[in-house]
Amino acid sequence: MSNAQGIVTPKAQRLYSRAQECIRLHRSTEAETLLQKCLREAPNFTDAYTALGMLYCDNGQYSKAADVFRQASGACPSCTQAFVLPLARALCQARQYEQASSVLDQWKRSAALSPSLKGEYDRLRQNAQFGKYAVNARPTDTPINMGARINSVYDEYFPSVSIDDSTLVFTRRTNGVDEDFYIAQRDSCGGWFIARDMGSPPNSGMQEGAQMRSADGHYLFFMRCGNRSENGWEAGGCDLYFSYTKDAGWSQPVPFGATINTPGYEGMPALSCDNKELYFVSDRVGGYGGKDIWVSRFENGLWQVPENLGPEVNTPFDETAPFIASDNQTLYFVSDGHPGLGGNDIFYSRKKKDKWQRPENMGYPFNTPFDDVSLCLSADGRKAYLASNREGGLGNMDLYEVRMPETAQPEPYTYVFGIAYDSLDKRRLNYAQIEWSDAETGEKLYHYQSNRGDASYMASVLLHRKYGLHVYRVGYADYNDTISFTTAHVLAPDTLNFPLLDFNYSPPLYDTLLARFYFLRSNVQLSDSDQAQLKAMIAPYLEQTRVEFFVNGYTDDSGTPAINEELSSARARTLASLLGAMGIGDDKIHIQGWADADPIAPNDSEEHRQQNRRVEIVLRKP
Structure with a gap:
């Protein structure tokens, strides 16, 4: 067999084929040995260089990958152009940003590239420039691995934590295939008990991942993959589902309708603390390329047609794993399209006047050249839980915790919990509408509803503002008041109950x-x-x-x-x-x-x- 660089002997081809089979079976060490033998047999075999370099990248051995791509360029001078982008990418992920910039600067063909390769070229240039700045800037705190009670030899990702910081739920992929939810509780010393399978429901024989529990604890939103539908429209490969609390567990999950789910990809939900906005990831038509972040708003009892978050957040590459903070103004997400450190990085964007601002990278070593793929915050916004395949983990993808940089923390807020009830007979009243507005301007800020179960609500409101409260329910007189909060209470929320007076009430004698x-x-x-x-x-x-x-x-x-x-x-x-x-x-x-x-x-x-x-x-x- 021959290629443009010379003869590939039958022995080299056999070694290459055996190596490909080992890669498929995840036998990396054996595959590495076979590819090295293959290249000694056929030093100009470019496919073998590519396979060996990608094998090193997949195993996080980026410096070795860069060496392989350099060797490939030397062994096949006429193929040098084919290895420029892989070499620059590997150098960025090896934190050799100066060398990556040099490789890209020496490449003279960028103007003649196809749009997709031109986009990759520009992205690598931005990553190299940002990486040089990030590693020399003031460092963030280093994430700490959460240990063997949480992490395993399998992949752990998509963490979420309860408001009182006592319950951690995450996704674990076992045997590289099956995704299910696992749950861990804090012990009396502040550590974590061993994570256990969350059980059915919501887990099933299908793939469940990326769950998000509502702030009040009553609803569970998550992604389920491997779906099919008879009409081919209402369910695609991955769709969004929800479940609600029922007795001592969760109800059977129900898929969202066709307004949210499509035959494409929908996943990784993030619910605002007022249960009114649902952020999620989709590759549906109308995006900016790859996977984008979308939002649907709950109005008039229905989830509305989703809206794309726009080009400030989304890029021609992938934006995934959104997390909306409890201030309803700070969005955290993962991207490989914004300037980063080489892999997937975590970013945040703030909303001002209903428009998302240019995202900021969380910085190094919060982010690394490895893949940092999902994040959630503690209730006070000062600590983050994230997933990463950085060096030193127990498996490929592990969970970490880290203190949030002050500049990236949400706006100061507090949680408020309460119930709506009949002021005469003390019956709890579900479906009471609770509106918060700016007491000075009248601008409507938040809208909550006492839930269908115990008539409670959970609100997250910013501090140091004077709010006007308007509570109303059919059959009852409106409740109006003004209130403000100056101190954050997140682990033990402020209590604010609403006694409502029946319309037919006449003062007792x-x-x-x-x-x-x-x-x-x-x-x-x-x-x-x-x-x-x-x-x-x-x-x-x-x-x-x-x-x-x-x-x-x-x-x-x-x-x-x-x-x-x-x-x-x-x-x-x-x-x-x-x-x-x-x-x-x-x-x-x-x-x-x-x-x-x-x-x-x-x-x-x-x-x-x-x-x-x-x-x-x-x-x-x-």
Whole structure:
């Protein structure tokens, strides 16, 4: 066999074919040995150089890869152009940015390249320039491997952490094929217990990855791959699903409809803390090339048609793994299209006046020339959990934790938790709408809803602002208030409950027994001491306009019904006349004689009958 560089012997071709089979079976060491033998047999075999260089790149041995591509250029001078881009890429990933720039500067054919190769050429130039700056700039903190309780010989990525920082959920790919969710809890010393399979649901025999739990803990959004549908439209290879809390676990996952899912790729969801915006990754038509980040907004009970985040965020290459911070203004994502350190890097962008700003690279060694592929933040925004295949891991892709640079942290915010409930019977009220606006300008800032389960809500709001609150629900009067927060509470959120008043409510009337006055047999007059006591009791209420007095007279059972009725009424009139003499209007005095009804003691002795010969004055006020 021959190629443009000379003869490839049958032995070299056999060695090359065996090496390709070893690469397919992930037997890297054997493949390396076979390719080295192949090149000794056929020093001009360019395909073997390419395979060996890519093998080193796949194993993170970028310096070795660069040496192989240099050797290829020397062995086949006429093929030098074919190895310029792989060589520059390997040099960038080996952190040899000066040499990468030199290789690209010496290449004179960039203007004549195809658009795709021209884009790759320009990207490598930007990476080389940025890399030279990044490694000499003020370093960020170095990510720390999370250890063997979390990481394994398999790949771990797409971490997410609960608001109280006590539960970590991530994706693990076992045997290079099966993706499932694993969960770990913190122990009493602040470390992590061994991660366990999250179970079914949401895990299944298909591929589940990149989960995102809502801030209130009630919803789970994730990606499931390997989907097919009868009509070929509603489900593609990877689609977005959601599940909600049910009893002690999760409901069976449900796919989003065709507004979100297409026959293309949809995955890696990120939900805003108010559950109103869903960021995700798709290669659908209308993007800027490769995979882009899109957002759908929940309005009028439906997820709306997704919008592309635009060219400030998306590039002709891949943007993946979005994470929206709880300030709803800072987006973190992964890209191999923006200037970086050589592999996939993590970036952040801030939203100002509804427009995403130019992304910033998280810097070195937060990012590395290796692939840093996903990130989430702790609730306070000061710590990040990320996935990377950098050197020193337990497997190919491991989880790390690192302190966030101050410049890349979200805007200061706090969490607020509460419920909406009926102010009278204390029933919890789901579907109450909770609007937060700027108290000075009236601009609507946040919109939450008490959930369908326990009627709770979880809000994330910026500090040092005065908010106007408007809470409303069908059948209830609106609730309005103003509030502000100056201190962040994320592990133990501020509590703000909303008591709502039923529309049919009328203020209750409260009756209070002020006094009882007792009478001798057949007597209807009060003694002087009783009259003095009555005046003292009534005095505090003389200036109150919303009070009424009910004067109820009673007798014992010794007389006839007619006599008892007249006697009880006469006693009530006696006290009513005294109230009138104090200045209380007739319209506020209600008189009733009840004869021997409603005794407070049995009529079996003179002592007990004395208790039943009485007048009660009841005060009624709202």
